[in-house]
Amino acid sequence: MISKKVKYAIIALVKLAREYNKGPILIRDIAESEKIPQKFLETILSDLKHAGILASKKGKGGGYYLLKSPDEVNLATIIRLFDGAIALLPCVTYQYYERCEECKDEETCGIREVFKEVRDETVELLKAATLSEIIRRESKLEKKKR
Amino acid sequence: MISKKVKYAIIALVKLAREYNKGPILIRDIAESEKIPQKFLETILSDLKHAGILASKKGKGGGYYLLKSPDEVNLATIIRLFDGAIALLPCVTYQYYERCEECKDEETCGIREVFKEVRDETVELLKAATLSEIIRRESKLEKKKR
């Protein structure tokens, strides 16, 4: 399971992507419209800013806005930023690699091979899931519903 | 990430699968050969017994052994047993479904659709990963290494 932090981050980012190039949006507005605890959202948006994904403006007319374009931001990046590795085993991660203590031979470990495949598939799907792509899917689903 | 419980469970099950139909194996032997804390392993094996995957025999010559055949036991089952849902979002699980409070319309949620695809791919791969399959892969990797 992804953490609430990631879930809130994605929801906020999709919201900001919908308002891309329309100027800064208040934390309060995002919190209210997306039903996210405001104080919690503050730390999340701050993290996204430090990661170079968002930017902010203080004072009247301020708020947060997307620094990167919506098709540059994907879910693999967001999950890694808050929750760390995407893989299900530490010995199968790119960026957070850790050897299993109880492992006899990593090279010939059948368990590892399975989890490597899972990671590859998952990362591929999550990388393809950019903010633009999510919005595109939403419109499609809405059309379908009518 | 899967929990240590799942990791230990898989390792123990693969060990028992290698010794399938060779009679019961001591908790102590599994703990030692696989470097798993014995007391912790006890609770894990007990859970696997209650789930109908293992059986045990008490007294001298006792121990644990596979009740199901190694090609009937797959990693999706084991992960669900100990860690719960495989999906990354509660609104995308089969058995542990929970609606997102902040969700406006589940039917048209683009985020949900992405995570549904991830779940489908993951479950498919994990279901194919039976104990037999893992052992088969190990032999292949060993041959390749030589």
Added chain:
DNA sequence: AATATAGTCTATAGAACTAATAGACTATAT
């Protein structure tokens, strides 16, 4: 310059979960 607006930073805290251990108890083979 004053003031309201709005993001920033540091600290903290309760709840839940994880990993592991202790120890008394029960069942079985010989």
Added chain:
DNA sequence: ATATAGTCTATTAGTTCTATAGACTATATT
């Protein structure tokens, strides 16, 4: 009878997750 081996209940230390409080800093506007 006795040694062997699994069973059950409780507990604990540590960590992570989710969220909140409150003081502080920067900016736009008048």
